[in-house]
Amino acid sequence: MYSSKEHGFFTISGNLATQYVQAVGWAMASAIKNDTKIAAAWIGDGSTAESDFHSALVFASTYKAPVILNIVNNQWAISTFQGIARGGSGTFAARGLGFGIPALRVDGNDYLAVYAVSLWATERARRNLGPTLIEYVTYRVGGHSSSDDPSAYRPKTESEAWPLGDPVLRLKKHLIVRGAWSEERHVQAEAEILDEVIQAQKEAETHGTLHAGGKPSVRDIFEGVYAEMPPHIRRQRQKAGY
Ligand SMILES: Cc1ncc(C[n+]2csc(CCOP(=O)(O)OP(=O)(O)O)c2C)c(N)n1
Ligand SMILES: [Mg+2]
The missing domain is CATH 3.40.50.970 (Thiamin diphosphate (ThDP)-binding fold, Pyr/PP domains)
Structure with missing residues (x-):
């Protein structure tokens, strides 16, 4: 989210x-x-x-x-x-x-x-x-x-x-027929994109994963919605012990 x-x-x-x-x-x-x-x-x-x-x-x-x-x-x-x-x-x-x-x-x-x-x-x-x-x-x-x-x-x-x-294969075929793309370029692009995705995943994981911990506090789920927390939400937070 x-x-x-x-x-x-x-x-x-x-x-x-x-x-x-x-x-x-x-x-x-x-x-x-x-x-x-x-x-x-x-x-x-x-x-x-x-x-x-x-x-x-x-x-x-x-x-x-x-x-x-x-x-x-x-x-x-x-x-x-x-x-x-x-x-x-x-x-x-x-x-x-x-x-x-x-x-x-x-x-x-x-x-x-x-x-x-x-x-x-x-x-x-x-x-x-x-x-x-x-x-x-x-x-x-x-x-x-x-x-x-x-x-x-x-x-x-x-x-x-x-x-x-498949939309990717259709676009690939179309571009190759028009001389704007090639099989080699496609393989290279796939490798580049995969690399980019892996890098992004690694960066995201530096913020914590479900397995490795580093999770935000339960207290955080009560924040960021209301400018001023209404009493019933405050009570829920207290009940949850945070
Ligand atoms: C109001 C609400 N009801 C039910 C769910 C549970 N739910 C999550 S995805 C999903 C199916 C969604 O199907 P669709 O709208 O066709 O989107 P798609 O995932 O196929 O892109 C359901 C029922 C939810 N997140 N929110
Ligand atoms: Mg759907």
């Missing part, structure tokens, strides 16, 4: 769909302050069935917030198929139209298409033309998390049968 004020990255909350209302509020605040900053938020297919998704769309359309609302439709919400979240009909993108919000549906495994629609939505927000909703059609090949076993709820061959392919 990280955030970085310095990079304009507002916190990711663990409660699904709250990110949408936060992003819309953040964008509204930016517009009210006459700032040029715009906001973007991402939500999963399953999470669009949360009421916060709809609240965010009401506020985004009513106040023409400079926000990009992205829906990553990866077909699954842990073990629940996306058809359940959209009531078995229509598309997720179509939900935007009822609110008067321009909505696009894009092949989420086509890097260039994703880039193009994101640029278009960014331009709209920057020109103060209001929000855009984008549905990215993609597929979650792996499990939801390291504790999830997809073979318990979907056919084992489903991921191989997914027609839109």
